Amino acid sequence: MTASTANDQRFREFKMPDVGEGLTEAEILKWYVAVGDTVSDGQVVCEVETAKAAVELPIPFDGAVHELRFDEGATVDVGTPIIVVDTRPGAGPAEPAPTVPDQQTYYPPKDRPAAAEGEAAGEGRQAMLVGYGAAPSSTKRRARKPQPGAPASSAPPASSAPVAAVQPELNGHGAAAPGAPASTAPGGRALAKPPVRKLAKDLGIDLASVTATGPDGTVTREDVHAAAAPAPAEPQAAPEIAPETGPRPVDTAAREVRIPIKGxxxxxxxxxxxxxxxxxxxxxxxxxxxxxxxxxxxxxxxxxxxxxxxxxxxxxxxxxxxxxxxxxxxxxxxxxxxxxxxxxxxxxxxxxxxxxxxxxxxxxxxxxxxxxxxxxxxxxxxxxxxxxxxxxxxxxxxxxxxxxxxxxxxxxxxxxxxxxxxxxxxxxxxxxxxxxxxxxxxxxxxxxxxxxxxxxxxxxxxxxxxxxxxxxxxxxxxxxxxxxxx
Structure with a gap:
Protein backbone atom coordinates (compact mmCIF):
# COMPACT_ATOMS: atom_id res chain seq x y z
CA MET A 1 0.00 0.00 0.00
CA THR A 2 1.43 3.40 -0.95
CA ALA A 3 1.82 6.26 1.51
CA SER A 4 -0.77 8.27 -0.40
CA THR A 5 -3.36 5.49 -0.16
CA ALA A 6 -2.71 5.02 3.54
CA ASN A 7 -3.15 8.73 4.17
CA ASP A 8 -6.41 8.78 2.17
CA GLN A 9 -7.84 6.05 4.38
CA ARG A 10 -6.56 7.67 7.56
CA PHE A 11 -7.71 11.24 6.93
CA ARG A 12 -11.45 11.54 6.26
CA GLU A 13 -13.03 14.64 4.79
CA PHE A 14 -16.51 15.71 5.83
CA LYS A 15 -18.21 17.66 3.05
CA MET A 16 -20.89 20.31 3.33
CA PRO A 17 -24.15 18.37 2.92
CA ASP A 18 -27.36 19.54 1.28
CA VAL A 19 -29.34 20.06 4.49
CA GLY A 20 -32.31 21.55 2.67
CA GLU A 21 -34.20 20.90 -0.53
CA GLY A 22 -31.73 21.43 -3.35
CA LEU A 23 -29.78 24.22 -1.62
CA THR A 24 -26.39 25.02 -3.12
CA GLU A 25 -24.53 26.70 -0.26
CA ALA A 26 -24.47 27.34 3.48
CA GLU A 27 -22.71 29.73 5.84
CA ILE A 28 -20.67 28.39 8.76
CA LEU A 29 -22.05 30.16 11.82
CA LYS A 30 -20.04 28.48 14.58
CA TRP A 31 -17.48 25.74 15.11
CA TYR A 32 -17.98 23.58 18.21
CA VAL A 33 -14.58 21.86 17.82
CA ALA A 34 -10.99 22.91 17.24
CA VAL A 35 -7.93 21.26 15.73
CA GLY A 36 -6.80 18.42 18.00
CA ASP A 37 -10.20 17.81 19.59
CA THR A 38 -11.48 14.24 19.70
CA VAL A 39 -14.80 13.66 17.92
CA SER A 40 -17.13 10.68 17.72
CA ASP A 41 -19.71 9.47 15.23
CA GLY A 42 -22.85 11.61 15.55
CA GLN A 43 -21.20 14.47 17.45
CA VAL A 44 -22.24 17.98 16.35
CA VAL A 45 -19.17 19.82 15.09
CA CYS A 46 -20.62 23.02 13.67
CA GLU A 47 -23.73 25.06 13.01
CA VAL A 48 -24.49 26.31 9.52
CA GLU A 49 -27.13 28.60 8.09
CA THR A 50 -28.77 27.79 4.79
CA ALA A 51 -31.14 29.96 2.83
CA LYS A 52 -33.91 28.54 5.00
CA ALA A 53 -32.67 27.88 8.53
CA ALA A 54 -29.79 27.28 10.92
CA VAL A 55 -28.82 23.60 11.16
CA GLU A 56 -26.34 21.69 13.33
CA LEU A 57 -24.10 19.22 11.48
CA PRO A 58 -22.94 15.94 13.10
CA ILE A 59 -19.70 14.24 12.06
CA PRO A 60 -20.17 10.70 10.64
CA PHE A 61 -16.94 9.11 11.97
CA ASP A 62 -14.59 8.92 14.98
CA GLY A 63 -11.14 10.47 15.30
CA ALA A 64 -9.33 13.72 16.03
CA VAL A 65 -9.84 17.02 14.23
CA HIS A 66 -6.90 17.43 11.85
CA GLU A 67 -8.00 20.55 9.96
CA LEU A 68 -10.83 23.07 9.77
CA ARG A 69 -10.98 24.17 6.14
CA PHE A 70 -13.08 27.33 6.66
CA ASP A 71 -13.47 30.03 9.29
CA GLU A 72 -16.73 31.07 10.90
CA GLY A 73 -18.70 33.36 8.60
CA ALA A 74 -17.51 31.68 5.40
CA THR A 75 -20.08 30.66 2.78
CA VAL A 76 -19.32 27.19 1.43
CA ASP A 77 -20.75 25.37 -1.60
CA VAL A 78 -22.52 22.07 -0.98
CA GLY A 79 -20.10 19.17 -1.53
CA THR A 80 -16.99 21.10 -0.46
CA PRO A 81 -14.92 19.52 2.37
CA ILE A 82 -15.15 21.64 5.52
CA ILE A 83 -13.34 19.52 8.12
CA VAL A 84 -10.66 16.79 8.02
CA VAL A 85 -10.58 14.09 10.72
CA ASP A 86 -7.61 11.84 11.55
CA THR A 87 -9.24 8.45 12.14
CA ARG A 88 -6.01 7.02 13.61
CA PRO A 89 -4.63 9.84 15.76
CA GLY A 90 -2.33 7.49 17.69
CA ALA A 91 -0.58 6.19 14.58
CA GLY A 92 2.07 8.91 14.62
CA PRO A 93 2.69 11.66 12.10
CA ALA A 94 1.39 11.03 8.61
CA GLU A 95 3.87 10.62 5.78
CA PRO A 96 3.54 13.68 3.55
CA ALA A 97 2.69 13.11 -0.06
CA PRO A 98 5.52 14.00 -2.45
CA THR A 99 5.15 17.42 -3.99
CA VAL A 100 6.70 18.85 -7.14
CA PRO A 101 7.15 22.61 -7.06
CA ASP A 102 5.82 24.63 -9.93
CA GLN A 103 8.67 25.50 -12.26
CA GLN A 104 7.48 29.08 -12.43
CA THR A 105 7.23 29.50 -8.64
CA TYR A 106 9.63 31.89 -6.96
CA TYR A 107 11.11 30.80 -3.63
CA PRO A 108 12.78 33.42 -1.38
CA PRO A 109 16.22 32.34 -0.13
CA LYS A 110 14.91 31.21 3.25
CA ASP A 111 12.05 29.21 1.73
CA ARG A 112 13.34 27.85 -1.56
CA PRO A 113 13.91 24.07 -1.97
CA ALA A 114 17.26 22.46 -1.25
CA ALA A 115 19.91 22.92 -3.92
CA ALA A 116 19.90 20.45 -6.75
CA GLU A 117 22.44 17.65 -6.73
CA GLY A 118 25.79 18.91 -7.97
CA GLU A 119 25.29 22.53 -6.85
CA ALA A 120 28.14 23.59 -4.60
CA ALA A 121 27.28 24.63 -1.04
CA GLY A 122 27.22 28.40 -0.62
CA GLU A 123 27.10 29.01 -4.34
CA GLY A 124 25.19 32.18 -5.20
CA ARG A 125 21.82 32.12 -7.00
CA GLN A 126 21.53 33.93 -10.30
CA ALA A 127 18.10 35.22 -11.34
CA MET A 128 16.77 33.38 -14.38
CA LEU A 129 13.91 33.93 -16.78
CA VAL A 130 12.43 30.44 -16.36
CA GLY A 131 12.69 28.09 -13.41
CA TYR A 132 13.74 28.53 -9.82
CA GLY A 133 17.23 26.95 -9.78
CA ALA A 134 20.55 28.62 -10.47
CA ALA A 135 22.38 28.05 -13.75
CA PRO A 136 25.47 25.80 -13.30
CA SER A 137 28.65 27.85 -13.38
CA SER A 138 30.19 25.55 -16.02
CA THR A 139 27.54 26.35 -18.61
CA LYS A 140 29.00 28.23 -21.54
CA ARG A 141 27.16 31.01 -23.24
CA ARG A 142 27.24 31.23 -26.99
CA ALA A 143 28.81 34.41 -28.24
CA ARG A 144 26.51 36.90 -29.95
CA LYS A 145 26.89 37.44 -33.66
CA PRO A 146 28.25 40.88 -34.45
CA GLN A 147 25.70 43.28 -35.88
CA PRO A 148 26.25 44.45 -39.47
CA GLY A 149 28.54 47.47 -39.50
CA ALA A 150 29.64 47.05 -35.91
CA PRO A 151 33.29 46.28 -35.04
CA ALA A 152 33.95 42.78 -33.83
CA SER A 153 34.34 42.65 -30.08
CA SER A 154 37.65 41.47 -28.74
CA ALA A 155 36.18 40.71 -25.31
CA PRO A 156 36.62 37.15 -24.10
CA PRO A 157 33.58 34.78 -23.99
CA ALA A 158 31.04 35.41 -21.25
CA SER A 159 31.95 32.13 -19.55
CA SER A 160 35.57 33.15 -19.08
CA ALA A 161 34.97 36.75 -17.99
CA PRO A 162 32.12 36.93 -15.50
CA VAL A 163 30.13 40.14 -15.58
CA ALA A 164 28.52 41.45 -12.40
CA ALA A 165 24.76 41.69 -12.79
CA VAL A 166 22.89 44.64 -11.37
CA GLN A 167 21.08 43.25 -8.34
CA PRO A 168 17.70 44.67 -7.29
CA GLU A 169 17.14 46.23 -3.92
CA LEU A 170 15.83 43.39 -1.74
CA ASN A 171 13.26 43.47 1.00
CA GLY A 172 13.47 41.41 4.18
CA HIS A 173 12.21 38.28 2.42
CA GLY A 174 14.74 38.26 -0.37
CA ALA A 175 12.28 39.52 -3.01
CA ALA A 176 12.61 42.70 -4.98
CA ALA A 177 11.24 45.67 -3.12
CA PRO A 178 8.15 47.18 -4.77
CA GLY A 179 9.06 49.92 -7.17
CA ALA A 180 12.69 48.83 -7.54
CA PRO A 181 14.31 49.43 -10.96
CA ALA A 182 14.46 46.45 -13.25
CA SER A 183 17.49 44.19 -12.80
CA THR A 184 19.67 43.67 -15.82
CA ALA A 185 21.10 40.45 -17.09
CA PRO A 186 24.70 40.26 -18.36
CA GLY A 187 24.80 42.50 -21.37
CA GLY A 188 22.59 45.21 -19.86
CA ARG A 189 19.18 43.74 -20.83
CA ALA A 190 16.29 44.01 -18.37
CA LEU A 191 15.14 40.68 -16.87
CA ALA A 192 11.84 39.55 -18.42
CA LYS A 193 10.33 36.40 -19.85
CA PRO A 194 9.96 36.08 -23.64
CA PRO A 195 6.17 36.66 -23.62
CA VAL A 196 6.69 39.83 -21.58
CA ARG A 197 9.34 41.03 -24.01
CA LYS A 198 6.98 40.46 -26.94
CA LEU A 199 4.21 42.35 -25.12
CA ALA A 200 6.56 45.28 -24.50
CA LYS A 201 7.62 45.28 -28.16
CA ASP A 202 4.00 45.23 -29.35
CA LEU A 203 3.13 48.15 -27.06
CA GLY A 204 6.27 50.08 -27.91
CA ILE A 205 7.60 50.03 -24.36
CA ASP A 206 11.31 50.11 -23.51
CA LEU A 207 11.85 47.44 -20.85
CA ALA A 208 14.78 49.35 -19.40
CA SER A 209 12.39 52.17 -18.44
CA VAL A 210 9.83 49.89 -16.76
CA THR A 211 9.66 49.70 -12.96
CA ALA A 212 9.94 45.98 -12.09
CA THR A 213 7.92 44.38 -9.30
CA GLY A 214 8.61 40.70 -10.01
CA PRO A 215 10.96 38.39 -8.13
CA ASP A 216 14.62 39.47 -8.33
CA GLY A 217 13.65 42.56 -10.28
CA THR A 218 11.97 40.68 -13.13
CA VAL A 219 9.59 42.73 -15.29
CA THR A 220 6.07 41.25 -15.32
CA ARG A 221 3.15 41.65 -17.71
CA GLU A 222 1.46 43.90 -15.15
CA ASP A 223 4.53 46.14 -15.06
CA VAL A 224 4.41 46.54 -18.85
CA HIS A 225 0.68 47.32 -18.83
CA ALA A 226 1.23 49.83 -16.04
CA ALA A 227 3.96 51.54 -18.07
CA ALA A 228 1.73 51.62 -21.15
CA ALA A 229 -1.24 53.10 -19.31
CA PRO A 230 -1.71 56.83 -19.82
CA ALA A 231 -0.70 58.95 -16.87
CA PRO A 232 -3.70 60.02 -14.82
CA ALA A 233 -4.76 63.58 -15.33
CA GLU A 234 -3.96 65.89 -12.49
CA PRO A 235 -7.15 66.62 -10.58
CA GLN A 236 -8.29 70.18 -10.83
CA ALA A 237 -8.58 71.93 -7.56
CA ALA A 238 -12.15 72.49 -6.57
CA PRO A 239 -13.09 76.10 -6.01
CA GLU A 240 -12.97 77.03 -2.40
CA ILE A 241 -16.34 77.61 -0.81
CA ALA A 242 -16.44 80.11 1.92
CA PRO A 243 -18.20 78.88 5.08
CA GLU A 244 -20.80 81.59 4.78
CA THR A 245 -21.58 80.92 1.09
CA GLY A 246 -22.05 77.13 0.88
CA PRO A 247 -22.53 73.90 2.83
CA ARG A 248 -19.56 72.07 4.30
CA PRO A 249 -18.77 68.67 2.70
CA VAL A 250 -20.16 65.69 4.63
CA ASP A 251 -18.42 62.30 4.69
CA THR A 252 -21.46 60.01 4.41
CA ALA A 253 -19.47 56.83 3.65
CA ALA A 254 -17.96 56.88 7.14
CA ARG A 255 -21.47 56.68 8.59
CA GLU A 256 -22.71 53.77 6.48
CA VAL A 257 -22.81 50.12 7.51
CA ARG A 258 -22.84 47.48 4.78
CA ILE A 259 -24.39 44.11 5.61
CA PRO A 260 -23.86 41.16 3.22
CA ILE A 261 -27.10 39.78 1.76
CA LYS A 262 -26.96 36.06 2.45
CA GLY A 263 -28.65 33.21 4.27
Missing part, protein backbone atom coordinates in the same frame (compact mmCIF):
# COMPACT_ATOMS: atom_id res chain seq x y z
CA UNK A 264 -32.26 33.72 5.34
CA UNK A 265 -32.42 37.35 4.24
CA UNK A 266 -31.19 36.52 0.75
CA UNK A 267 -33.68 33.67 0.38
CA UNK A 268 -36.53 35.84 1.69
CA UNK A 269 -35.74 38.60 -0.77
CA UNK A 270 -35.59 36.21 -3.72
CA UNK A 271 -38.82 34.48 -2.69
CA UNK A 272 -40.73 37.74 -2.23
CA UNK A 273 -39.59 39.13 -5.57
CA UNK A 274 -40.53 35.87 -7.30
CA UNK A 275 -43.94 35.82 -5.60
CA UNK A 276 -44.74 39.48 -6.21
CA UNK A 277 -44.02 39.21 -9.93
CA UNK A 278 -45.51 35.75 -10.46
CA UNK A 279 -48.81 35.60 -8.57
CA UNK A 280 -51.28 38.47 -9.11
CA UNK A 281 -51.98 39.71 -5.58
CA UNK A 282 -55.28 41.06 -4.33
CA UNK A 283 -55.62 42.36 -0.76
CA UNK A 284 -58.88 43.01 1.09
CA UNK A 285 -59.39 44.57 4.52
CA UNK A 286 -61.95 44.40 7.29
CA UNK A 287 -62.13 46.09 10.70
CA UNK A 288 -63.82 44.04 13.40
CA UNK A 289 -64.87 44.27 17.04
CA UNK A 290 -62.96 41.53 18.88
CA UNK A 291 -64.04 42.40 22.42
CA UNK A 292 -65.68 38.99 22.93
CA UNK A 293 -62.56 37.22 21.63
CA UNK A 294 -60.29 39.05 24.10
CA UNK A 295 -62.62 38.05 26.93
CA UNK A 296 -62.53 34.42 25.77
CA UNK A 297 -58.73 34.53 25.78
CA UNK A 298 -58.77 35.51 29.46
CA UNK A 299 -61.21 32.71 30.28
CA UNK A 300 -59.15 30.09 28.44
CA UNK A 301 -56.02 31.07 30.37
CA UNK A 302 -57.65 29.75 33.53
CA UNK A 303 -59.19 26.66 31.89
CA UNK A 304 -57.67 23.38 33.21
CA UNK A 305 -57.56 21.94 29.69
CA UNK A 306 -55.24 24.79 28.64
CA UNK A 307 -52.96 24.60 31.66
CA UNK A 308 -49.31 25.11 30.75
CA UNK A 309 -50.20 26.27 27.24
CA UNK A 310 -49.78 29.71 25.78
CA UNK A 311 -53.14 31.34 25.08
CA UNK A 312 -53.27 34.63 23.20
CA UNK A 313 -55.39 36.34 20.51
CA UNK A 314 -53.18 34.86 17.74
CA UNK A 315 -54.34 31.36 18.77
CA UNK A 316 -57.98 32.26 18.19
CA UNK A 317 -57.16 34.08 14.94
CA UNK A 318 -55.47 30.90 13.71
CA UNK A 319 -58.49 28.81 14.72
CA UNK A 320 -60.87 31.25 13.03
CA UNK A 321 -58.81 31.10 9.83
CA UNK A 322 -58.89 27.30 9.87
CA UNK A 323 -62.69 27.35 10.35
CA UNK A 324 -63.07 29.71 7.37
CA UNK A 325 -60.88 27.43 5.21
CA UNK A 326 -62.98 24.43 6.21
CA UNK A 327 -66.09 26.28 5.05
CA UNK A 328 -64.39 27.36 1.80
CA UNK A 329 -61.83 24.65 0.90
CA UNK A 330 -61.27 26.10 -2.57
CA UNK A 331 -59.04 28.78 -1.06
CA UNK A 332 -56.55 26.17 0.14
CA UNK A 333 -54.98 25.45 -3.24
CA UNK A 334 -51.91 25.99 -5.40
CA UNK A 335 -51.31 27.03 -9.01
CA UNK A 336 -49.39 24.45 -11.07
CA UNK A 337 -48.06 26.46 -14.00
CA UNK A 338 -46.24 23.54 -15.66
CA UNK A 339 -49.29 21.27 -15.81
CA UNK A 340 -51.82 24.10 -16.03
CA UNK A 341 -53.78 22.80 -13.04
CA UNK A 342 -55.18 24.11 -9.78
CA UNK A 343 -54.16 21.74 -7.00
CA UNK A 344 -56.73 21.78 -4.18
CA UNK A 345 -55.28 20.48 -0.92
CA UNK A 346 -57.31 18.55 1.63
CA UNK A 347 -54.88 19.42 4.43
CA UNK A 348 -53.84 22.77 5.86
CA UNK A 349 -50.20 23.41 6.70
CA UNK A 350 -50.59 26.71 8.54
CA UNK A 351 -47.53 28.96 8.32
CA UNK A 352 -46.75 31.49 11.05
CA UNK A 353 -44.36 34.29 10.11
CA UNK A 354 -41.69 34.59 12.82
CA UNK A 355 -39.13 37.36 13.16
CA UNK A 356 -35.64 36.10 14.10
CA UNK A 357 -32.24 37.80 14.36
CA UNK A 358 -31.36 36.25 10.97
CA UNK A 359 -34.51 37.51 9.27
CA UNK A 360 -38.13 36.53 8.77
CA UNK A 361 -38.90 32.83 8.45
CA UNK A 362 -42.22 31.04 8.01
CA UNK A 363 -42.36 27.59 9.61
CA UNK A 364 -45.70 25.85 9.40
CA UNK A 365 -47.87 23.61 11.56
CA UNK A 366 -48.46 20.41 9.64
CA UNK A 367 -52.13 19.36 9.26
CA UNK A 368 -53.23 22.23 11.50
CA UNK A 369 -56.87 21.88 10.47
CA UNK A 370 -57.13 18.49 12.18
CA UNK A 371 -55.86 19.72 15.57
CA UNK A 372 -57.92 20.59 18.63
CA UNK A 373 -57.50 23.97 20.29
CA UNK A 374 -55.06 22.64 22.96
CA UNK A 375 -53.07 20.78 20.27
CA UNK A 376 -52.96 23.89 18.09
CA UNK A 377 -51.78 25.98 21.06
CA UNK A 378 -48.98 23.50 21.87
CA UNK A 379 -47.85 23.35 18.24
CA UNK A 380 -47.91 27.14 17.93
CA UNK A 381 -45.82 27.54 21.10
CA UNK A 382 -43.22 25.02 19.97
CA UNK A 383 -43.01 26.61 16.52
CA UNK A 384 -42.36 30.12 17.85
CA UNK A 385 -39.85 28.96 20.51
CA UNK A 386 -37.87 26.93 17.99
CA UNK A 387 -37.79 29.80 15.51
CA UNK A 388 -36.49 32.28 18.09
CA UNK A 389 -33.70 29.88 19.03
CA UNK A 390 -32.73 29.61 15.35
CA UNK A 391 -33.29 25.84 15.35
CA UNK A 392 -36.08 25.62 12.77
CA UNK A 393 -35.35 22.84 10.31
CA UNK A 394 -35.90 23.15 6.55
CA UNK A 395 -38.61 20.46 6.79
CA UNK A 396 -40.60 22.66 9.18
CA UNK A 397 -40.68 25.42 6.55
CA UNK A 398 -41.56 23.25 3.56
CA UNK A 399 -45.03 22.48 2.25
CA UNK A 400 -46.98 25.45 3.63
CA UNK A 401 -50.41 26.14 2.15
CA UNK A 402 -51.57 29.38 3.88
CA UNK A 403 -49.91 31.78 6.32
CA UNK A 404 -50.69 34.21 9.14
CA UNK A 405 -48.45 37.21 9.83
CA UNK A 406 -49.00 38.95 13.17
CA UNK A 407 -48.02 42.56 12.50
CA UNK A 408 -50.06 43.68 15.50
CA UNK A 409 -47.23 42.77 17.91
CA UNK A 410 -45.35 45.78 16.48
CA UNK A 411 -48.28 48.14 17.03
CA UNK A 412 -49.17 48.14 13.32
CA UNK A 413 -52.83 48.33 12.30
CA UNK A 414 -52.50 46.25 9.12
CA UNK A 415 -50.55 45.80 5.90
CA UNK A 416 -50.59 44.27 2.43
CA UNK A 417 -48.72 40.99 2.93
CA UNK A 418 -46.99 39.19 0.05
CA UNK A 419 -47.76 35.53 -0.51
CA UNK A 420 -45.18 32.89 0.22
CA UNK A 421 -44.30 31.18 -3.08
CA UNK A 422 -46.64 28.28 -3.79
CA UNK A 423 -49.30 29.38 -1.28
CA UNK A 424 -52.75 30.73 -2.02
CA UNK A 425 -53.47 33.16 0.84
CA UNK A 426 -51.88 35.07 3.71
CA UNK A 427 -53.75 36.76 6.57
CA UNK A 428 -52.33 39.84 8.35
CA UNK A 429 -53.50 40.31 11.95
CA UNK A 430 -53.22 43.93 13.12
CA UNK A 431 -52.90 45.37 16.59
CA UNK A 432 -55.86 45.15 18.97
CA UNK A 433 -56.64 48.48 20.61
CA UNK A 434 -59.47 50.26 22.39
CA UNK A 435 -61.54 52.38 19.99
CA UNK A 436 -64.97 54.04 19.96
CA UNK A 437 -67.38 51.61 18.33
CA UNK A 438 -71.11 51.51 17.76
CA UNK A 439 -72.33 48.59 19.87
CA UNK A 440 -76.05 47.90 20.29
CA UNK A 441 -76.93 51.36 19.03
CA UNK A 442 -74.52 53.23 21.30
CA UNK A 443 -70.97 54.42 20.93
CA UNK A 444 -68.82 52.48 23.39
CA UNK A 445 -65.11 51.74 23.83
CA UNK A 446 -64.46 48.33 22.26
CA UNK A 447 -61.43 46.18 21.41
CA UNK A 448 -60.98 46.55 17.64
CA UNK A 449 -58.54 45.17 15.09
CA UNK A 450 -58.05 45.20 11.31
CA UNK A 451 -57.52 42.08 9.23
CA UNK A 452 -56.02 41.98 5.72
CA UNK A 453 -56.17 38.97 3.40
CA UNK A 454 -53.93 38.75 0.34
CA UNK A 455 -54.64 35.96 -2.14
CA UNK A 456 -53.55 34.66 -5.52
CA UNK A 457 -56.14 36.03 -7.92
CA UNK A 458 -55.45 33.29 -10.47
CA UNK A 459 -57.17 30.71 -8.31
CA UNK A 460 -59.02 32.80 -5.70
CA UNK A 461 -61.50 35.27 -7.15
CA UNK A 462 -62.91 38.27 -5.32
CA UNK A 463 -66.02 36.45 -4.13
CA UNK A 464 -64.13 33.53 -2.59
CA UNK A 465 -61.51 35.79 -0.97
CA UNK A 466 -64.22 38.05 0.47
CA UNK A 467 -66.13 35.10 1.94
CA UNK A 468 -63.03 33.74 3.65
CA UNK A 469 -62.11 37.11 5.16
CA UNK A 470 -65.71 37.76 6.26
CA UNK A 471 -65.87 34.37 7.99
CA UNK A 472 -62.64 35.03 9.92
CA UNK A 473 -64.05 38.37 11.07
CA UNK A 474 -67.39 36.80 12.04
CA UNK A 475 -65.73 34.15 14.21
CA UNK A 476 -63.58 36.74 15.99
CA UNK A 477 -66.60 38.99 16.59
CA UNK A 478 -68.70 36.09 17.90
CA UNK A 479 -66.29 33.32 18.98
CA UNK A 480 -69.17 30.96 19.76
CA UNK A 481 -69.10 30.27 16.02
CA UNK A 482 -66.00 28.20 16.72
CA UNK A 483 -68.52 25.66 18.03
CA UNK A 484 -71.41 26.17 15.62
CA UNK A 485 -69.22 26.34 12.49
CA UNK A 486 -66.36 24.14 13.66
Missing amino acids: VRKATAQAMVASAFTAPHVTEFVTVDVTRTTKLVQELKSDPDMAGLRVNPLLLVAKAFLVAIRRHPEVNAAWDEENQEIVRKEYVNLGIAAATPRGLIVPNIKDAGAKTLPELSAALGDLVATAREGKTSPADMAGGTVTITNVGVFGVDTGTPILNPGESAILAFGTVKLQPWVHKGKVKPRQVTTLALSFDHRLVDGELGSKVLADVAAVLEHPKRLITWG
